[in-house]
Amino acid sequence: MAKTIAEINEKIRKGKAVVVTAEDVIGIAKEEGTRRAAQEIDVVTTGTFGPMCSSGAFLNIGHSKPRIKLGGGKVYLNDIPVYTGIAAVDVFLGATAIPDDDPRNKFYPGEFNYGGGHVIQELVAGKDIVLTAAAYGTDCYPRKKLETLINIKDINEAILFDVRNAYQNYNVAVNVSEKVRYTYMGVLKPKLGNANYSTAGQLSPLFNDPYYKTIGVGTKIFLGGGIGYIAWHGTQHNPAALRGDNGVPRRGAATLAVIGDLKQMKPEWLVGTSMLGYGCTLTVGIGVPIPILSEEILRYTAVTDADILAPIVDYSEAYPQREPDILGEVSYAELKSGSIKVQGKDVPTGSMSSYPKAVEIANILKKWIEKGEFLLTEAVAPLPGVESGLTSKPLKERPIVE
Amino acid sequence: MNVSRRIVLHFPPNMTGQPVVSRLVKDFGLTFNILRASISPGQEGLLVLELSGEQKNYDKGVKYLTEAGIEIQSLSQDVVRDESKCTHCGACITVCPADAFSVEPRTRKVLFDHNKCVVCGLCVKACPPRAMLLYF
Numbered sequence: 001m002a003k004t005i006a007e008i009n010e011k012i013r014k015g016k017a018v019v020v021t022a023e024d025v026i027g028i029a030k031e032e033g034t035r036r037a038a039q040e041i042d043v044v045t046t047g048t049f050g051p052m053c054s055s056g057a058f059l060n061i062g063h064s065k066p067r068i069k070l071g072g073g074k075v076y077l078n079d080i081p082v083y084t085g086i087a088a089v090d091v092f093l094g095a096t097a098i099p100d101d102d103p104r105n106k107f108y109p110g111e112f113n114y115g116g117g118h119v120i121q122e123l124v125a126g127k128d129i130v131l132t133a134a135a136y137g138t139d140c141y142p143r144k145k146l147e148t149l150i151n152i153k154d155i156n157e158a159i160l161f162d163v164r165n166a167y168q169n170y171n172v173a174v175n176v177s178e179k180v181r182y183t184y185m186g187v188l189k190p191k192l193g194n195a196n197y198s199t200a201g202q203l204s205p206l207f208n209d210p211y212y213k214t215i216g217v218g219t220k221i222f223l224g225g226g227i228g229y230i231a232w233h234g235t236q237h238n239p240a241a242l243r244g245d246n247g248v249p250r251r252g253a254a255t256l257a258v259i260g261d262l263k264q265m266k267p268e269w270l271v272g273t274s275m276l277g278y279g280c281t282l283t284v285g286i287g288v289p290i291p292i293l294s295e296e297i298l299r300y301t302a303v304t305d306a307d308i309l310a311p312i313v314d315y316s317e318a319y320p321q322r323e324p325d326i327l328g329e330v331s332y333a334e335l336k337s338g339s340i341k342v343q344g345k346d347v348p349t350g351s352m353s354s355y356p357k358a359v360e361i362a363n364i365l366k367k368w369i370e371k372g373e374f375l376l377t378e379a380v381a382p383l384p385g386v387e388s389g390l391t392s393k394p395l396k397e398r399p400i401v402e
Numbered sequence: 403m404n405v406s407r408r409i410v411l412h413f414p415p416n417m418t419g420q421p422v423v424s425r426l427v428k429d430f431g432l433t434f435n436i437l438r439a440s441i442s443p444g445q446e447g448l449l450v451l452e453l454s455g456e457q458k459n460y461d462k463g464v465k466y467l468t469e470a471g472i473e474i475q476s477l478s479q480d481v482v483r484d485e486s487k488c489t490h491c492g493a494c495i496t497v498c499p500a501d502a503f504s505v506e507p508r509t510r511k512v513l514f515d516h517n518k519c520v521v522c523g524l525c526v527k528a529c530p531p532r533a534m535l536l537y538f
Contacts, residue, residue, distance in 0.1 A: 186493045194496030273530040351492035355510040
């Protein structure tokens with residue numbers, strides 16, 4: 001019964017492809033069995049919508065008259081510093097950048113109300129952005145100062161390029177200490193006052209293809225409300241992570257580097273985000289289609305929250321000190337019940353990642369495919385898998401000897 | 403008939419020195435529970451109360467407050483959620499001391515119950531997309 005991507009695309013073109021979300025496939029597989037479900041279903045769509053800090057955008061703002069070399073100079077977009085260590089009028093706007101005069105955590109916990117992620121959202125929304133630049137001046141780029149409004153519709157390129165998104169599994173954060181901890185996993189109340197997790201679980205792209213049998217370099221995806229591509233495996237990609245019998249990683253494992261034209265994305269799917277006491281970031285919407293090439297692939301997509309385990313990690317001591325200890329494991333079904341047991345205590349749960357938005361993404365992608373607007377792609381190279389031996393290594397500090 | 407309502411009182415600067423709440427108790431037989439207070443002499447004051455008592459006494463008490471120049475708002479108007487900004491992530495749920503947020507089991511959307519809100523403001527800064535707004 002094995003299908004090919006070309007065959008599935010033929011059905012998509014004819015408007016005959018059977019597309020279901022990674023949530024709906026669970027019931028179908030249960031009712032009809034994986035064999036029949038695999039014959040009927042052509043594509044399963046996934047989705048995730050969570051804060052993803054390794055996000056950013058490359059912008060080419062066009063050459064001013066006279067010319068200015070921003071490379072090596074200082075450039076701000078709405079007071080947010082951008083990276084200029086590239087060519088004359090290319091800059092990189094990072095999601096976590098904050099204004100030079102932001103008080104940060106000087107008044108603890110810092111609010112971090114506006115940063116790079118917010119500029120990306122405003123840029124995508126078509127708002128004018130204030131660019132201020134100071135350069136050193138050269139013979140061919142004589143100008144030293146530039147102050148102007150820019151708009152996404154006028155600049156040459158705006159490319160979203162996120163080097164680590166869509167983490168395959170993540171920690172459940174708790175705080176065993178006596179005081180509140182402000183983390184990238186939200187506000188953690190003392191003495192196991194709450195537990196925060198961050199994943200779409202059964203809808204999340206990489207949980208539905210745990211061994212990366214269909215998702216690879218070149219895979220066309222939903223990115224930020226538009227079309228994007230998987231560019232590479234993401235940073236800290238760790239396919240060797242501990243896995244359950246179902247193949248699903250029980251620790252943070254694979255990650256994706258993704259790229260796409262920011263000009264066709266939408267502000268509701270790239271949301272500037274503020275983490276109290278931690279910093280600014282960007283909440284990114286990603287959806288990956290999974291072609292049902294075999295019964296095995298279908299079986300992976302039928303994974304449920306009850307089948308996915310995550311480690312519970314103390315963010316007051318173990319995480320900051322990089323200790324490997326965990327306080328136990330818990331399934332996403334338990335996390336979504338609203339309360340989990342940690343060290344004998346009932347701990348209420350909250351999420352950093354939006355499940356309703358993940359559902360929406362999976363449904364949008366489904367609709368695109370059903371309408372024949374979105375064809376699937378063959379991966380041009382696989383993501384490094386378990387056999388690659390690739391692991392995410394900690395930093396081993398070495399003394400600097402002159 | 404007894405009523406119990408959560409209200410926000412805005413005191414003009416000249417009223418902050420007066421024993422307004424004790425008159426509600428003494429003259430109208432109402433009971434109160436202070437949820438939040440910000441009152442300094444000579445400045446505009448704010449008092450968030452749960453005010454309870456018989457309906458006719460409650461109405462008289464509210465009339466007294468209004469005539470005294472105190473502006474009354476219902477509490478639910480004070481912390482509001484900007485629905486266009488909320489992403490339904492759930493970062494607010496465990497931060498709220500009053501259990502005003504809950505998850506709708508089927509859609510997993512985050513519901514905000516104004517009636518449970520005690521206007522502490524903890525959710526305002528803990529909300530990643532800054533969808534919770536505090537209005538005074």
